[in-house]
Amino acid sequence: MLWSALNLTLGYNATLVTIGATLLGIATGISGTFLYLRKNALISDAISHATLPGLGAAFLFMTGVGLDGRNLIGLLGGSAISAALGLMIVTWLTTKTRLSQDAAIGSVLSVFFAFGVVLLTVIQALPSGRQAGLETFLLGSTAGMLFNDAVLILVLGAITTSILVLFRRPIILVSFDSTYAKTLGISPQKTDYLVLAVALAVTVIGMKIAGLILIVALLIIAPVAARFWSEKSDIIILISAIFGGLSGYLGTAISATAPGLPTGPIIVLCSFVLFLVSFLLAPRRGVLAAARSFWVFQRTVHMTQGLLLIAQNQPIYEPKTKRILQRRGFIRADGVATQAGRALAAKTLLNERRWSFWRNKMQQTGNLDESIVYSLVSIETKLTPDQIESIDRGLSEEQQERV
């Protein structure tokens, strides 16, 4: 069952939903990355909740003028307008009043959503409102997905994400250094509007499938997961698109295998699993890699300290240092250094002397990078032979002066 769902051979409707959700995942993955890099991830929460009153108002308006209230284009248009209004209010509150952005986001999302709920109770009171089915927008529903919906997602998703991909250079520049971007003539405000407009479009498109509450998850989780794997923005965008698409694809396939497995939540949980894997296993930024590099760092510190003590003929008291040195055969069980230990100790001491000479010199000229722990790296890997030679000359001059 799962296999045929993954193969897209589970029938017309299931295939349509799978393709639609995969495309949606890719689109949210890409646009969410830009929000995340700009530290704006939760603004998607405001966007999605602010769609509700527009949805209700559009239904009421269309019914009022005698059209079919459930017309999808009309409903999505209404939600887009109210979400845009919500976004404008968030921006206005953040820039023009002393409220911080989180308070602005929170107030807009709760008030808009609450007003949307009021409108839903109005609609339920109407004779035509009982079958409005607007509640499906809350949690999403893929059951009634039509071919046109899939095409709509494809076309709008393709347009919006290609806009972002085209303008990714200025947007990313603003995300990392908005002051510098300004000096280049890029307006951070304009790129922000662009990203928000695309996020809004993707939210509105995806509402029908994922539901307006869970679309936030799609915009946030895949980008956060992708961030673990790379430091390069292009690659993060690519990975985020892959993660988003993969969770849409796997999520719909899994939910097709049994009745009562709602698509939206399953897609979200799939992307959460991808997040968890990234969080734990990603090289460099993942938890395991971080723990390992901490362990290596700790071991290097103990080794260096111990070897310096050996070189200066001082006893080692720290048990962990002793254990590490003994295991590598640099000292014997009684604490006396071995031949190999003495050789390495002399080398470590020389390294330390050279670095401290260089550090002093750099400090005098004000060029010292304080963030590096110099004693732990071999000087040969960082400086050229010429530089080391001049350090050695300086060291021997110092020694002569002292004599």
Add this chain to the structure above:
Amino acid sequence: MGSDFVALSLPPLLIGLCASMACALPGNFLILRKQALIGDAISHVVLPGIVVAFLVTGQVSTWPMMIGAAGAAITAVLLIELIRRVGRIESGAAMGVIFTSMFAAGVLLLEQSDTSQVHLDVEHALFGNLESLIWLDAEGWASFFQIKALAGLPVELLRMATVLLAVSAFVYIFWRPLALICFDEPYARTRGIAATALGFALVTLTAIAAVAAFDAVGSIIVIAMIICPPATARLMVNSLRSQVIYSQVLAIMATVLGYMFAGYVPLWLGFSNTLSAAGMIASMSGVFLACAALFGPHRRRNI
């Protein structure tokens, strides 16, 4: 203003008042600490907590659900901190990952479990059931002096009032340290205040208020009341003490006016249906915020 009012409107109104005030009070400190959205996160993760409690006990009873919800809220707060620190993720995104995932898990569990016989669904969780918290034993104002009738008061009222008292006591006792960690946390630390513990206590208390309120009035009021009245007050006055007092007054006004607009005004205008009280109360608090943002004397940033 007769017996109908006492039996049908007064209990929901009082419960709404207690809920609004209990949420707005800690909200004052949360918005200053830029943690306003914690209320949003909590009200989403309450859903899986309640569903798990239901699956464990097999019935819709108050205490297990409250414990489940509070447990889920605290789990979420801890998880957010964990992935924020260990994964070096910005706090907004960390929050977004955790609360949406837990909410999704809650919806999935709800759909999977057989809850058709009980009143447990996502919409109830969002919108609450304020209007149904009625006092059937009441026959008028005099019922407040009859022990037998008082026993029939909705339990939510007593619970919400207790929570309001607890929150007020916390704020009263820890007033100075709370004010310090809001405005100058490093300084507070040098004065020997356990800022991390106090911050966590604040969030936990908010979670308890949110969970208790959530059961009675739905999550919309909770989020709106944690943020809107304090934010409105912040745009109107400049001292923390007056901000807290204003926020309480605003919470009361929003609840009373919102309840009236939802329950009475449509009937006066000749419509036959009432509107969602929870939604209307939250909308009113938004109207106040809009006015303060446009005209509040302290709306601009001090430069």
